Amino acid sequence: MSSTGDLTAAPAEFLTALAALRRAQCRPELSLAELPAPAKLAPYAVALEAVVTGSATGLAEDPETELATGRFILLYDPQGQDVWGGHFRIVTFIRAELEADIGKDELLGSVAWTWLVExxxxxxxxxxxxxxTATRVLSQSFGTMSGNQDAINIELRASWTPDSADVQSHLEAWSEMVCTFAGLPPLPDGVLSLPHRRN
Known part of the structure; x- marks a missing residue:
C-alpha cells in the first residue's frame, strides 16, 4: 500500500494504521484500488478508491454501469491538528446515481448521513x-439527448477522527456504505434504506 511521506521514517502509529487497512475485509462486490494520496493535507496519507459496478451486483442491465464510487483517505499528522482533535483524520466521498423520482425525496440527504453514522x-x-455534507445533483437532458431520463446523483462528503490507529473497522464500515449507496442488500439492522431501482 503506497502513501505519502517517507515510510522508512514513518512513525510506528502510522505504520500500524496501514497494517490495519490491509486487514480490512470488504464486500466482494466492491472493487478497491489505491490512488495517489494528497500531499498537502497531512505529512502522511493513504488513499483508496472503491467502485461497485453492475457486473458485480446484477442490479444493472449494462455490466459496466458504475452503481456507486467512492474515495477513502486516511490522513496522519504526528503533531496532531486541533480541528481534527487527534493525529488521524479520515476523509471520504461517495457518489451514486438514483432515478429522478427517488432522488427528489426531500429526506435523501438525511438518509445518506444516517447511512454513514449507522x-x-x-x-x-x-x-x-x-x-x-450530502448533495443532490440533478442532470437533465436536452436537444438530441432529450429522450434520456432525468437522473439525480447523491454525493456524500464526510470526515471523522478515529479514536486509534486501529482503522480496519473504519474502512470496512465505509466500504459497506458504498455498497449501500449502490443499492446492495442486505443492510445491517437499523440502517435506513431507500428503494434503488435500475432500468
Whole structure:
C-alpha cells in the first residue's frame, strides 16, 4: 500500500494504521484500488478508491454501469491538528446515481448521513468530530439527448477522527456504505434504506 511521506521514517502509529487497512475485509462486490494520496493535507496519507459496478451486483442491465464510487483517505499528522482533535483524520466521498423520482425525496440527504453514522456504529468504530455534507445533483437532458431520463446523483462528503490507529473497522464500515449507496442488500439492522431501482 503506497502513501505519502517517507515510510522508512514513518512513525510506528502510522505504520500500524496501514497494517490495519490491509486487514480490512470488504464486500466482494466492491472493487478497491489505491490512488495517489494528497500531499498537502497531512505529512502522511493513504488513499483508496472503491467502485461497485453492475457486473458485480446484477442490479444493472449494462455490466459496466458504475452503481456507486467512492474515495477513502486516511490522513496522519504526528503533531496532531486541533480541528481534527487527534493525529488521524479520515476523509471520504461517495457518489451514486438514483432515478429522478427517488432522488427528489426531500429526506435523501438525511438518509445518506444516517447511512454513514449507522455504518460506523454497526462496525463498532470509535470516532469523534464527524461532519459532512450530502448533495443532490440533478442532470437533465436536452436537444438530441432529450429522450434520456432525468437522473439525480447523491454525493456524500464526510470526515471523522478515529479514536486509534486501529482503522480496519473504519474502512470496512465505509466500504459497506458504498455498497449501500449502490443499492446492495442486505443492510445491517437499523440502517435506513431507500428503494434503488435500475432500468
Amino acid at each position: 455504518a460506523l456504529d454497526n462496525h463498532c468504530t470509535g470516532y469523534r468530530n464527524a461532519g459532512g
